[in-house]
Amino acid sequence: EVHLVESGGGLVKPGGSLRLSCGASGFIFSSYSMNWVRQAPGKGLEWVSSISSTSDYIYYADSVKGRFTISRDNAKNSLYLQMNSLRAEDTAVYFCARESKGNYYFDYWGQGTLVTVSS
């Protein structure tokens, strides 16, 4: 069974940094593109970033470009999101999501980790 478990969320001050992790199990992690999606409190879903299976292709939403860095370690079955220069508007639940093979939709999601940016 596919499992995605996010960790690393918490309270951070504006301008600060945080690193999120997503541990994957139940599938061959190195064969799938992975993504981060976030949801601000009471708001809609927002795609944040994607990374291909071998890290060759990486994309970011305009709202985080230059501040966030996505990465993965296929040997550890783990996905990461390094978040720098955090702003209040980055406050959200962050989900990691597996991208369906041969397509671009998300077929499995974690339960999310909450990031709160506040002084």
Add this chain to the structure above:
Amino acid sequence: SYELTQPPSVSVSPGQTARITCSGDALPKKYAYWYQQKSGQAPVLVIYEDSKRPSGIPERFSGSSSGTVATLTISGAQVEDEADYYCYSTDSSGNYRVFGGGTKLTV
């Protein structure tokens, strides 16, 4: 940046048909997908590739796409279908993923 536009809310009585639209310039070339999200839960895929239904999704859920508009239809909506629904697709390059703003369905 690319956007998908949905109505903020749709309301129907139980047993009626609910239709939620999603408009985007790249939809003639890119598939639309639909996610259902209930409060506090991760999203669940209810329609993929415009009109296909994943296993386990009730037959009352269907999808279609014509030109720049994709539509999610729930025929005979049930109280348990109350949720937020999001369309999802990519821009014309296929590199940038995007969600619609979401539609709150009240049954």
